[in-house]
Amino acid sequence: MSDHSSTYDVAVIGGGPAGLAAAIAIAQSGANTALVARRSLYADNRTTALLGGSIDFLQALEIWPHCQDKAAELRVMRLIDDTGRLIRAPEVKFSCDEIGLDVFGYNIENRVLVSALEERAATLSNLTRLDDEAATVSAGDDFVTIELAGGGSISARLTVGADGRHSLCREAAGITVRRNELPQAALTFNVSHSRPHHNISTEFHTPQGPCVFVPLRGGRSSVVWVSEPKEAERLMALSDEELSDAAELRSHSILGSLHVEPGRNRFPLVIEQPRQFARTRIVLVGEAAHVLPPIGAQGLNMGLRDAADIAEIVRNALASSEDPGSPVVMNRYASVRRPDVMSRTFAIDMANRSLLSAFLPMQSLRAAGLHLIGSVGPLRRLAMREGLAPSWRTSPAGRSVTETPAARSE
Template identity: 50%
Template sequence: MPDKAAGATSIKVDIAVAGAGPSGMACAILLARHGFSTALIAPLAPVDDGRTTALLDSSVEMLKSLGLWDAILPHAAALAHMRIIDATGRLIRAPEVVFDASELQLEAFGYNIENRHLNAVLAGACMAEENLQRIDARVVDVAAHEATAAISLDNGAMVEARLVVGADGRRSKVREAAGIAVSEWRYPQSALVLNLEHLAPHYNHSSEFHTRTGPFTLVPLPGRRSSLVCVVEPETAETLSLMSDEELALELERRAHSILGVMKVIGKRQCYPLGGLTAKTVAANRTALIGEAAHVFPPIGAQGLNMGLRDVAALGEIVVSAQASGQDIGGPGVLTAYERARRPDIVSRTTGVDLLNRSLLSDLLPVQLMRSVGLYLAGRIGPLRRVLMREGIAPMMARPKLMRGLSLR
């Protein structure tokens, strides 16, 4: 719906969501649909984004529960098979491992979609939601009081809410105002991200080459197209990013061992240094953090947005339950419950992704041996492989109701 804050000096809502990325928009839609007056606060920006997101099955289940999946599916490609190929060239190498969604009685592990399509569907749903106000502004400060939080905006307006949701990214102003500290680290790597057309069909295979500098991952898009995440040393990433489209396409085909044939670079390239971040807590002072305000991952294992959507589903479940039982939705009880619900998932995923990434960079033979043995066992032992596949989609012990096809009411 149109910006209702124009000319206003004070707005009162149940919940204010700061940040209009996919996690923020999904959170605002979910809360508004469950009866909370909701404000979505972020500068209006183009939804065009050439990057892609692999939405895993649990995230798809949540989007179905919001009635959004039918609009998203036509723009997405199924991830029916995932293969890991050891291209390190080291003395100890793992055999190729293929994970098949049919082993879990699934059509696909998930679906890959360009962010511009996902953003457009979510933005359209926000505009159509009667219980949701879209405010074109930035958060300047948040002051928590006994019963509400006061949010100061850069357009001079003030928003008063019982709960503030920080979905405003790794440099979150909301997190800073809540006094939540972070742990942050860097890797000696950069990621080159772009989309490709290719001669050979991908057959809905996602292919991840493990190299000495990090993963080289090709993920299907509709048609004969794939998205690429190429993790290399910063100097190499800069060299690749400066190549002509034709030179880069040839180099990427070489690195992909021509499994998709002749390649063509399409759209924009992006190159950025890799690092990670975790907030010391995801909830404090009438504030709950979701998405990259709470945790940042390198682009490995499709954890980023899927983790953010698990934040959204868990927070929604806790807040709806609190409202039904007459609790303060921004009070200590709710915030403690949210922290308790999300901490194990965040810690385990952060640790797992970090160990996998560092194992590729290590030249130590014991580390190479452990990684190779682990992949070998995953490829040969069916029950172990299926457990890994299920946990890769989402942890069973931390899967919120919306990601299990259950209602919040």
């Protein structure tokens, strides 16, 4: 990328799922767009449960038809209290047909999703892919200047920071982060099993955190096992056979005998929120804007909503001959994203705290709350809809950006 120099309407820095989706959506809005990200094989075997409007968004980007056949439908979600405590919540089951949907969403391997995003990005004539990294990012009055690691530089009226939790863009914008380290770590891996999952995702609540078995295609499931850091380290060190036995025991053999597939990941859990979502011609999306524990499948779904919102804001700004990096446009993005991110973060944090607490009044409240959700139909349906995406959230144009076709037909 030496000697590369050009000016764009928008530059996106970061080639993860949220960054790729943002670049594609912004380019589809008509903006002259640059994507600064190294092309590399996505070797991680982690998966994502795409819920609610995420599928609609990927449909609009012409991506979903290329990966749907590799994703598993999620039709039922079960919550099982496996804490063994004195006060336990009843099992709660959510079925998609109760709210008029064919599926809640789909579970897909991240490498499959990233591959489909990469292929779509390569087809857009007004999306320039720079196979490089940003060495420095400097925000000015009229442009953001990005010095490339391989030499040369580009500038953009608006820069989208999709460069992860150690975001160079966030640092360049002078945005600080509130960080809360949790006393937990997550172990992720995939398993094959002898019994069918019937498209049911099952989440066991333990005193150390949830352990969820999410359907994959072909008699397989992905596992996210949250526990204390030392326990996660112990599980990580087990042989495949030993971990298979431990996972089968944790699942109470509902999927029969389990066989752990190669590849596993362990990472500490934190909650991170920026004090601002946009500043000095830089907006944040994905993990640059929010880091959550893998509870409730909210992380990437929120990242895709970030991408959808900034793309629509850019589209509206260009249609009105506005500068897409102006303060008024920055404020629009912040006002749309702040309520969504803050409300989801608060809900996940409270749910996790209630599970970890051994305080009897807290356990009583948690059990009572889950009992009400499980037994009261209107409350259960409300919980399902809000779990997919906040119903009150509207796009900058005023229409719902998370509304699914099935919901609109009701």
